[in-house]
Amino acid sequence: MAAPSKKVTINGREVSIPTGLFINNEFVKARGGKTFEVEDPATAKVLLSIEEGQPEDVDIAVKAARKAFESGWAESDPAWRGSLLLRLADLLEKDQEDVIAIEVADSGKTLKQAQTIDLPGAIGTIRYYASWADKVYGRTASTAPGTFSYTLREPIGVCGQIIPWNFPLLMFIWKIAPALATGNTIVIKSAETTPLSALKMCELIKEAGFPPGTVNLVSGYGKTVGAAMANHMDIDKLAFTGSTATGRTILKAAASSNLKKVTLELGGKSPNIVFPDADLSQAVDWSVFGIDMHAGQVCHAGSRIYVHEDIYDSFLKAFTDKMAAIKVGANFSGDTDQGPQQNKLQYDRILSLIEAGKKEGATLHFGGQPLPDRDGYFIEPTIFTDATSDMKIVKEEIFGPVVVIIKFRSEEEVLALANDTRYGLAAGVHTKDYQRAIRMTKKLKAGTTWVNMFNYIHWSMPFGGYKESGIGRELGGEVLDNYTQVKTVFFNMDVPAPNSA
Ligand code: NAI
Numbered sequence: 002m003a004a005p006s007k008k009v010t011i012n013g014r015e016v017s018i019p020t021g022l023f024i025n026n027e028f029v030k031a032r033g034g035k036t037f038e039v040e041d042p043a044t045a046k047v048l049l050s051i052e053e054g055q056p057e058d059v060d061i062a063v064k065a066a067r068k069a070f071e072s073g074w075a076e077s078d079p080a081w082r083g084s085l086l087l088r089l090a091d092l093l094e095k096d097q098e099d100v101i102a103i104e105v106a107d108s109g110k111t112l113k114q115a116q117t118i119d120l121p122g123a124i125g126t127i128r129y130y131a132s133w134a135d136k137v138y139g140r141t142a143s144t145a146p147g148t149f150s151y152t153l154r155e156p157i158g159v160c161g162q163i164i165p166w167n168f169p170l171l172m173f174i175w176k177i178a179p180a181l182a183t184g185n186t187i188v189i190k191s192a193e194t195t196p197l198s199a200l201k202m203c204e205l206i207k208e209a210g211f212p213p214g215t216v217n218l219v220s221g222y223g224k225t226v227g228a229a230m231a232n233h234m235d236i237d238k239l240a241f242t243g244s245t246a247t248g249r250t251i252l253k254a255a256a257s258s259n260l261k262k263v264t265l266e267l268g269g270k271s272p273n274i275v276f277p278d279a280d281l282s283q284a285v286d287w288s289v290f291g292i293d294m295h296a297g298q299v300c301h302a303g304s305r306i307y308v309h310e311d312i313y314d315s316f317l318k319a320f321t322d323k324m325a326a327i328k329v330g331a332n333f334s335g336d337t338d339q340g341p342q343q344n345k346l347q348y349d350r351i352l353s354l355i356e357a358g359k360k361e362g363a364t365l366h367f368g369g370q371p372l373p374d375r376d377g378y379f380i381e382p383t384i385f386t387d388a389t390s391d392m393k394i395v396k397e398e399i400f401g402p403v404v405v406i407i408k409f410r411s412e413e414e415v416l417a418l419a420n421d422t423r424y425g426l427a428a429g430v431h432t433k434d435y436q437r438a439i440r441m442t443k444k445l446k447a448g449t450t451w452v453n454m455f456n457y458i459h460w461s462m463p464f465g466g467y468k469e470s471g472i473g474r475e476l477g478g479e480v481l482d483n484y485t486q487v488k489t490v491f492f493n494m495d496v497p498a499p500n501s502a
């Protein structure tokens with residue numbers, strides 16, 4: 002049964018949002034007859050209710066994706082797939098005001114960030130993979146004389162994709178664009194607290210002309226829809242972004258079901274190291290951006306800042322001044338730097354980690370309080386000093402605007418401190434000494450390293466984790482390895498069988 006779109010007024014703009022699950026290019030009601038509420042984290046008020054998928058809906062979506070894969074998409078002209086992606090990028094560009102309004106209200110991110118980071122990132126990523134579609138090559142090899150051998154890079158099949166709530170639009174695009182370019186079909190699940198931009202994108206996917214069943218979206222919860230996907234016997238590959246704990250659960254589910262190929266992009270506790278020869282004011286700016294982008298709800302956030310003793314006092318003073326100047330508030334107003342935390346659970350988790358920091362004996366140097374007189378989930382930018390490696394606030398991902406600043410004396414010491422973590426997503430170094438920069442980036446155990454910047458990502462460069470921060474890479478040409486499988490073809494010209502007379 003068809004599910005209607007609803008009109009919602011967001012920041013004075015009336016937008017139409019589909020409410021159904023998206024299966025076979027139709028927005029449909031969920032089988033279980035349930036809906037769930039979607040909240041605006043800036044006001045804690047309900048925006049609208051949408052259909053809530055169940056495992057049964059996952060089965061229906063997988064069947065649709067399988068049929069689309071087998072009935073032409075997998076073997077379609079790659080240039081055509083590229084042209085559909087280009088059309089999708091154009092439609093997103095045309096409807097950007099609606100998509101941005103939906104994304105800002107649903108996720109709590111600032112208008113400024115949605116306009117300058119999320120939207121251009123989404124459009125750029127789609128166009129990048131559109132142009133990859135007809136450039137995925139196999140290779141030929143010099144095997145024995147009389148034989149000719151080559152490889153084909155074929156799509157994997159039905160790809161399950163599970164995304165988090167911090168970058169709902171961008172993660173949707175990071176996942177679908179490379180999978181579609183390479184001829185896979187998709188069953189995707191948005192996060193239960195941020196399902197709206199994915200619904201809007203499905204409307205555009207249909208308009209762009211993708212065949213029915215190519216992309217299917219089942220909104221819903223992790224324990225039901227997500228678990229059904231991870232355990233599904235007919236999903237060939239699963240790509241996940243979210244917490245390390247859930248990543249572990251998914252890997253186990255894959256192992257005990259059909260050994261679907263799993264890639265994971267998980268948490269982090271990224272070190273950000275400032276040497277005395279760095280440009281201090283630039284280092285401060287990037288370090289504040291490193292922890293405060295999207296109120297700290299960024300997997301590669303620079304949440305552990307290590308500052309050399311020679312500049313510790315001056316860095317701390319300038320950094321604190323800059324954190325104090327951050328404008329926290331209504332995310333739709335153009336000059337707001339930091340909006341609310343994305344959801345109540347995350348808000349509570351951050352506040353409890355701040356409490357843990359105080360209890361374990363770190364110094365709360367700045368902030369640490371929720372914003373008074375607000376219904377939404379706002380927390381002040383927060384700085385801890387005098388923290389040690391055994392404390393929760395130094396070890397655990399806080400995923401909020403909370404940073405620890407730690408003093409160091411030597412390069413050797415700071416390397417050991419920086420790498421003393423189970424995570425390995427990203428790391429940054431601020432220095433003007435290029436030899437030190439090269440030495441440090443080589444020795445830091447992280448999938449992304451920055452020199453004199455932080456939190457910079459580009460679709461043309463791979464992104465992913467060392468250690469418990471993940472398996473596989475997103476973006477760049479590298480992600481295409483996760484969405485293709487290699488077939489070897491041995492071709493005999495005139496070689497007799499080894500057992501011929
Ligand atoms: P989560 O990892 O549980 O949620 C991410 C996605 O996984 C959501 O779509 C959720 O519905 C789904 N999911 C949850 N349980 C599942 C299961 N058993 N099987 C399949 N899918 C499942 O993250 P959560 O609970 O929202 O946040 C907890 C912490 O995770 C945060 O405090 C933060 O530290 C970290 N996190 C990291 C992210 C990243 O970008 N690496 C993004 C979101 C959270």
Ligand code: MG
Pocket residue numbers: 223244247
């Ligand atoms: Mg969870």
